[in-house]
Amino acid sequence: MNPSPIPTVDVATLRNWLDIGKPLSVVDVRSLDQRQEWSIPESIHADVYEQLKAGDIHALSNLELPVDKPVVTVCGAGIMSMRAAEQLQAQGYTVYSLEGGMQAWSAAWNTAYIPTNNPDLTILQIRRTGKGCLSYLVASQGEALVIDASLDERVYIGLAIKHGWQIRYVLDTHLHADHLSRSQGLARQxxxxxxxxxxxxxxxxxxxxxxxxxxxxxxxxxxVIPTPGHTLESVCYHIDNEHLFTGDTLFIDSVGRPDLKASASELMLKASRLYHSIHKLLALPALTQVMPGHTSRPVAFDQKPLLTTIGELSQSVPLLSLEETDFIDYLLDRIPPTPPNYLVISEINSSGDFTSVDPAEVEAGANRCAIR
Structure with missing residues (x-):
């Protein structure tokens, strides 16, 4: 008797399953170095990519999973996950393979509400869970704005319609280099x-x-608070003197990198400006909420906002207490690898023309905006 064909599941369905807490096991069969770059929250890693590629029919024979939960297998583009699904199906599991793999998962998202003291103010944090991009839908008395739109325009439009809000403004904090900005398209639509x-x-x-x-x-x-450093045009947005949207200037546990598209002399200039920009922000009241444009970890489907305060950052990130010379030396010693396709992405964001690229392909991979 031939085995049943392996069913697939698309990103929207898996995103919804995780969002509602559906019991399931997500098995990531990519290599360890790929998984360390980015992954699906709470997924199980089976480092068997090379065995699957070589045709090893026993690659997953030692993997033990709950038999009463469906399994979703994941790889980079959806090919090796199908082989993994075939093996797990043969072991008796109910299995799906994720269509398009992690490349498609790059566009998956979830949301969390930011606490506010203003009953007329709602802040919704919208998170690209795999890529770590954070954008915001801010609303008051039926009017709304979007900050750092990184997802398909329909996501923001749908959320605004759901809440009965009309989007009046669309803003970016800077020219992005790790994801395509959807802000121009969103404003137009x-x-x-x-x-x-x-x-x-x-x-x-x-x-x-x-x-x-x-x-x-x-x-x-x-x-608007100008905060040059990560890029020379970077700004932060301050709402009600309580909520600070920091883009890639200041994260919840790190700072933005100043080196992209910079010569040696430009790097020193940008690092110095970043230091002064950050200390301008650190002078704000200690309870000011810090809501960054990225996180370096997969974003869980837990509806818990990713944020901190100026006071907490001042205490928890030793880098922020360094003098300027030491701060710059620290950054220069810890510059991370450049983001994939960052030159292409920044050029596209400069022109505003996406017609010649496949967003899923160009944006694949985690962001690398932070220095710890």
Missing amino acids: TNSQLLLPESEKFQFPYKAIDEHTTFTLGATTLQ
């Missing part, structure tokens, strides 16, 4: 205003913002 830090890098129409920019959204006020 929602007929909203595109606000970006002023830079000659952007080759399409937008409204430039600077340190003097302040505007209202319903019953709340947003202020």
Whole structure:
């Protein structure tokens, strides 16, 4: 009797299963170095990629999983996961293979609400769970804005419709180099205003913002704080003097890297500016919430927001207490590998034209924006 064909599951279905807490086992069969780059939260690692590739029919014979839970196998692009699924099906498991593998999973997302003291203010953190990109949908009295849109425009439009909000503004904190910015497309589709830090890098129409920019959204006020360093045009957004959206300047346990697209002299300049930008932020009240543009870990489907406060950062990240010279030396000694395709991505984000690329292919892989 021939075995049944292996069913597949798409990213949207697996995302929904994890979001609702459906009991299942996710088995990642990629090599260890690939898994350490990025992974699906709470997945089980079986380092058998090479055995599967070589046709070893016993590659997963020692893997023990709960027999009462369905299994989803995952690899880089969905090929070796099918071989893994065949072996597990032969062992009696109910198995699915993830269509497109981790390359497709790059666009998976989940959400968490940020606590606020303003009853007229709602902040929704939208997380690309595998890639670690964090964007925000902020709403007050039916009006909304989006910060650092990194997902398909339909995600933000759908969430706004669900809550009865109208998107009025779309903002980026800087020119991104690790993911395609969907901000221009989102502004166009929602007929909203595109606000970006002023830079000659952007080759399409937008409204430039600077340190003097302040505007209202319903019953709340947003202020722009220039924070050059990660990029020279980087800004942070400060809402109600309590909530700080830091982009890639300051993370919950690290700082942004200043080296991308920089010569040796530019790197020193950007590192120095990053130091002063960070200390400008550290001078804000200790209870100010810090909401970054990225995290370096897979984002769990736990609805818990990823954030910290200025006070907690000051105490928990020793790097932030260093003098400028030591701070710069620390950064230079710990520059991580460059993100894959960062030059291509930054050029696309400069032009605003995505027509010549496949986002899933260009964006595959974890972000590498932070220095610890």
